[in-house]
Amino acid sequence: MARRFDRTFYSRDVLEVAPLLIGQHLIRIASDGTKTVYVITETEAYRGGDDLACHASKGKTPRNEVMFGEGGHLYMYLIYGMYWMMNVVTAPRGVPQAVLLRGVREASGPGRLTRLVGVDRNYNGEDLVVSERIWIEESGSPSAYTASPRVGIDYAGEPWRSMPWRYLINL
Numbered sequence: 608m609a610r611r612f613d614r615t616f617y618s619r620d621v622l623e624v625a626p627l628l629i630g631q632h633l634i635r636i637a638s639d640g641t642k643t644v645y646v647i648t649e650t651e652a653y654r655g656g657d658d659l660a661c662h663a664s665k666g667k668t669p670r671n672e673v674m675f676g677e678g679g680h681l682y683m684y685l686i687y688g689m690y691w692m693m694n695v696v697t698a699p700r701g702v703p704q705a706v707l708l709r710g711v712r713e714a715s716g717p718g719r720l721t722r723l724v725g726v727d728r729n730y731n732g733e734d735l736v737v738s739e740r741i742w743i744e745e746s747g748s749p750s751a752y753t754a755s756p757r758v759g760i761d762y763a764g765e766p767w768r769s770m771p772w773r774y775l776i777n778l
Contacts (some may be wrong), residue, residue: 609744614736617678618660621697621704625652626774628681628695628706628743635724636740647747649710651757652772653694655703660763661704663717673732674703681741683721683731690718691727695735695743709773743748 633645662671666696673682682694694705714723736744754771
């Protein structure tokens with residue numbers, strides 16, 4: 608039987624967690640009880656206050672407050688007024704790090720992913736360790752991946768835009 612990731616898994620540095628999520632199962636239970644399993648194919652790491660591409664680089668705000676909590680919660684935010692981004696908070700409480708889920712087998716791109724999975728602001732702060740409507744499980748087999756620079760963060764400048772903190776499954 609597949610095992611749900613526990614708090615210890617998420618309480619590590621984002622650069623450990625982000626590649627480990629590749630190939631794992633994102634589980635979503637719809638309001639009618641339907642269970643859907645998605646295979647995570649792409650992630651990006653955002654590593655706290657020093658990472659100028661990270662929302663925490665300017666300190667704690669009402670928008671990013673969940674990033675400063677314990678690992679294993681979802682950090683949801685809206686971009687361009689229309690796309691929800693789903694991030695998994697990592698690291699211990701007070702260390703603001705998160706993994707952006709950028710793709711699953713059925714959808715490439717973080718906005719497409721959240722539309723497909725059916726998540727929005729109502730999932731901000733959701734605890735993946737105990738939630739009955741969304742969580743991440745081990746797939747049972749490790750997946751090979753490739754690391755590359757993150758996308759869409761030119762505003763952060765160097766060295767942040769060149770950090771190889773984007774992880775893509777090798778198909």
